[in-house]
Amino acid sequence: MSHVRLVNVTKRFGLVTAVDSLNLEVSKGECFSMLGPSGCGKTTTLRMVAGFEDLSEGEIYVGDRLISSPGKNYYLPPEKRDFGMVFQAFAVWPHLSVYENVAFPLRVRKLSASEIEKRTTDALRSTNLLNAAKDSPADLSGGGKQRVALARALAINPDVMLLDEPLSSLDPHLREEMRFEIKDLQRQYGFSIIYVTHDQSEAMALSDRILVMKLGVVQQIDTPFNVYNDPANKFVFSFIGLSNFLEIAWSGDKPFPRGSGAPLPLDLTPPDAMRKAKTFSLASRPSEIDFGGEDGLRGVVTRKSFLGEIIDYQIKIGEGEMRVQKSRRTPGPQVGETCGLSLRRPFWYTGTE
Numbered sequence: 001m002s003h004v005r006l007v008n009v010t011k012r013f014g015l016v017t018a019v020d021s022l023n024l025e026v027s028k029g030e031c032f033s034m035l036g037p038s039g040c041g042k043t044t045t046l047r048m049v050a051g052f053e054d055l056s057e058g059e060i061y062v063g064d065r066l067i068s069s070p071g072k073n074y075y076l077p078p079e080k081r082d083f084g085m086v087f088q089a090f091a092v093w094p095h096l097s098v099y100e101n102v103a104f105p106l107r108v109r110k111l112s113a114s115e116i117e118k119r120t121t122d123a124l125r126s127t128n129l130l131n132a133a134k135d136s137p138a139d140l141s142g143g144g145k146q147r148v149a150l151a152r153a154l155a156i157n158p159d160v161m162l163l164d165e166p167l168s169s170l171d172p173h174l175r176e177e178m179r180f181e182i183k184d185l186q187r188q189y190g191f192s193i194i195y196v197t198h199d200q201s202e203a204m205a206l207s208d209r210i211l212v213m214k215l216g217v218v219q220q221i222d223t224p225f226n227v228y229n230d231p232a233n234k235f236v237f238s239f240i241g242l243s244n245f246l247e248i249a250w251s252g253d254k255p256f257p258r259g260s261g262a263p264l265p266l267d268l269t270p271p272d273a274m275r276k277a278k279t280f281s282l283a284s285r286p287s288e289i290d291f292g293g294e295d296g297l298r299g300v301v302t303r304k305s306f307l308g309e310i311i312d313y314q315i316k317i318g319e320g321e322m323r324v325q326k327s328r329r330t331p332g333p334q335v336g337e338t339c340g341l342s343l344r345r346p347f348w349y350t351g352t353e
């Protein structure tokens with residue numbers, strides 16, 4: 001069942017179209033991420049869902065209920081949407097105790113004293129903050145402050161949790177730990193999540209589905225697996241996971257890597273769609289390349305870096321290069337050696353898209 005639904009949602013700021021005809025449906029209990037580079041319209045979208053920003057066009061629904069529609073001049077105010085919200089900055093009130101930070105929105109909603117105590121205590125327990133209830137949030141670490149913000153959002157018992165880069169100001173170790181805590185809380189409370197991030201590994205780890213956005217335009221909406229395995233276009237391919245692009249040009253009827261005297265090997269025959277392009281890209285993931293024999297794609301090792309479990313090779317091919325990542329247990333060539341590459345799964349792209 002669709003829980004939150006955006007229909008042709010568009011937001012313009014003057015001449016800038018921050019969000020362009022966005023359609024999406026988030027199911028009940030789903031963790032849905034919006035992923036894209038800075039400035040692509042993620043925060044604007046979340047603010048429209050929250051009710052902080054009006055729409056230029058389109059409609060937003062929760063279940064069957066319309067909550068935003070410029071056409072009908074209707075906006076349900078943010079406080080009536082009852083969404084939980086956590087933002088990147090540590091938005092806690094330093095002059096209130098941790099307990100009061102969590103209880104405050106419940107007091108504003110005029111819940112009974114016993115209900116306020118129960119919900120506040122539950123939320124503090126779920127976020128491991130019971131022992132810090134009397135402290136000032138100013139004395140907590142960044143992770144602690146974000147837990148307070150999470151607890152405050154949880155206490156209102158939201159159906160939908162809106163999270164805008166909530167972990168990006170934390171250090172990497174804590175960031176990873178808190179991903180799991182958010183998933184645990186979701187299981188416990190059952191809310192749907194709309195999660196905004198520019199960090200693809202965070203989106204992959206957390207989400208049931210990911211929306212990849214570029215300049216306000218949806219590029220793909222799919223599971224993490226499909227977005228990685230079947231990227232809709234070159235942008236998605238390059239934004240998710242590690243990627244290699246080698247520029248190829250036709251010379252006669254043979255495809256040559258730019259600056260290389262040797263044409264691509266036969267097992268890398270470009271698909272027909274590349275025939276009309278003057279130049280195009282051969283793309284692959286560094287982890288999906290093997291060192292092959294004489295008949296592979298020829299290149300010279302220019303760098304070999306030990307990264308622990310994996311070795312990262314940089315291979316120069318004509319004027320371009322490809323990275324290859326292999327287990328340190330796999331034998332590989334040395335710097336300066338010529339090698340043949342076999343691409344397990346080549347992708348082909350014309351133009352920049």
Ligand SMILES: Nc1ncnc2c1ncn2[C@@H]1O[C@H](COP(=O)(O)OP(=O)(O)O)[C@@H](O)[C@H]1O
Nearest residue numbers: 013016018036037038039040041042043044045
């Ligand atoms: N209040 C505003 N006034 C004018 N332009 C804005 C405003 N808010 C956002 N924008 C513009 O809208 C675009 C999308 O911004 P934003 O939604 O913040 O992106 P993201 O969260 O993906 O980094 C950007 O070009 C940004 O400059």
Ligand SMILES: [Mg+2]
Nearest residue numbers: 039042043044
């Ligand atoms: Mg943002």
